[in-house]
Amino acid sequence: MQKPLGDFIHVLREHGVPVSPAESLDAMQATRLIGIAQPQLLCSVLGMTLAKTQDHLLVLEALFDQFFQRNDLVILDNQDEAHEEMSSTDTPETTEAQSSEDDPPTPNNNDAQTAAADASPLGQQLMDNEQAALSVAIAAAGAQTGVQKMQAITQQSQVAYRIMQEIGGQALSQELLELSEMPDQATRFNELKRRQQQLQQQVREYVEQQYLLFTLPKGQQLRTKNLQRVKLTNVDHHYQAQMGQLIQKAAKKLASMHSRRRKVSKRGILDVRRTIAANAAYDGLLFHTKWKTTRIERPKVLVLCDVSGSVSRVARFLLLFLHSLQDVLPKVRSFVFASDLGEVTELFERLPVEDALAEIMQQWANRPTDYGRALEDFKRLALDDLDPKTTVIMLGDARNNQSDGRTDIWQQVYQRSQRVLWLNPEGRFSWDSGDSIMGEYAPYCSKVEPCNSLNDINRILNSLLKHG
């Protein structure tokens, strides 16, 4: 029972259910208690011990059906019985010894056997319809040929062939050949032929199932890892949904990290020095108490996003990220522009984030960029609201189509606010090339950073929350 359960846990981990060794031990103990006679019960027990959220439970139930099919449970039963019968030490070798007994001997012996008797062991098993023994043999052969280590889908047929060989397919073919030469054995020949095809089908299905269980999720894991690093401007449309999930996850992590810090800031210990000082006037009687507290301000954030052309993709993700941070950043005001600038904060409040983004892209994007005009609008809308606690984030490539960039307004913004971050989706090397006027704005920014991957956004927002 240990091996299949271990495999199952391995598969769970591959599919993103985090199972700790302690939980595996629990599952093992629980399985020992309730036995494996009732698959339904086994499934719910494994669910209780291994899956700790609703999502994970769903994954587990789906995998359980795939992994422990009816036959497999029979195998487990057989193996357990085998262990009891052998009643020797409980080492893996016992299982192997047992299964190799089930297996036909090597082809060399086989030839002699087929010559003497008329049936190969595999043929005999097929005719006797020993499904359980066959499943055991296939699983054992699969383990030997390394079915769990397949790398690509193209390997399937090769592995299936090797498994057939391992369980004695050659001897079976030999027998079929001999039978085909004997006219009186025609019915037996046909029957055996049919069963051989069935068996091949069974082996192929087994291999495919194993591929789905073990190999496929590895690729997916790799993909999520890469998606975090990949340039946002290059993310294929196909993966955007997946990106959305990743962003939600990262935002949740940031939010929980920083909301915890805020809670700590509410508590404090007595500040003895300041208390004594404050009470000197009362003849040293400690009348007013002073407390040590750490103050963490909620940063007031204004974000300006260029939504034209290539920047729009990064803008999408930045806005999505910012508005997923509602818990810790309740005071985000968002502005978007291509040539005209408009405030879209209210849009995010009214609509779900995805819909709001779609609306913004439709309404504001696809116009030639004009930073000067956008900054004039910004001055009119929000310049008076800037105070020394405000952080302004600008996301844009500073490509201004040769017109006046109105750096004077940007200078005012810089003077009035606490910090000004300029995030540029282009790499440092392409700044100031062509119509980019990054160099003109750069003196009036606290920091200019390239920002073109999820990891970048995550890092920048983290530092924003820390120092805000």
Place this chain on the structure above:
Amino acid sequence: MIIRHADKIQSPQRIQQSFETLGYICSDSIATAVYLACQLQKPILIEGPPGVGKTELAKKTAEYLNAELIRMQCYEGLDEAKALYEWKYGKQLLYTQLLKDQLGDVMRGAKGLDESVSRLHQFGDIFYSEEFLETRPLLQALKSEDGAILLIDEIDKADQEFEAFLLEMLSDYQVSIPEIGTIKAKSKPIVMLTSNNTRELGDALKRRCLHLYIPFPEPELEQRIISSQVPELKADLREQLVNFVAELRELSLKKTPAVSETIDWARALVLLNTEELDRDFVEKTLNLLLKFQEDIEQVTPEIHQLLSDSKSSLRRRAKKS
């Protein structure tokens, strides 16, 4: 936990049947969870929407095993002093006042501060002994001779720090009190934690527990629950009522009616001698099922439709059988 009758927790089926006689109708997975918790001595973390009988499960388990139920309600700001122990400050003060004269006698004749202090040391930490310890639920559960059922209700309402503090208790069944030392459980209590999922619990806590999710019951199960709780209700009316509530749960409401609300409603039906679910009755008593005015306003215009739906599903089933 010392269980006097080991056969009581022999199998999940046995537990399920016995719970039924106690008036708690439960699904297979609930019974299995209780069975595993007793056998493996592990805490259970019970999640699910409000009103599906999470707290009730702990109560019934205590009743079934004849064990003491110790309940701790969690809330924001709950700390060790309220969950584990506190010193009886009042008693300590009172005793020092009363013993002042005694102390004077003891100290008489002592020369200098050093000698006085060393004399005081001879008496040990009287004021910080178990005599002056006020036990709170967690400590109570550990000190219980036969083991108890410890219900930690709505753990998601407590702070993250408190959750971390629980870890030692849940895995080793022991707690540390600085003045006294580590206190180990006399016999391990069965711990049940409930959560309404208002906040994601830490992985460390989840790892130490068996996880049980109680969803809204299937209509068949809910009917059995109603028939055990409100046996006076007629069978066809009961079926219609359960179907109606099931239809309600399909709507997107602020607060979906749970089992406890269905039971309340069934009681109201019996009390008002209602023969059939009609629009008039439903409109009058909707506030038993729905707890938000917005929900009531949303449902009221659709009552007619919902009623006919629940009736038609009744008829469909009748045809089938």
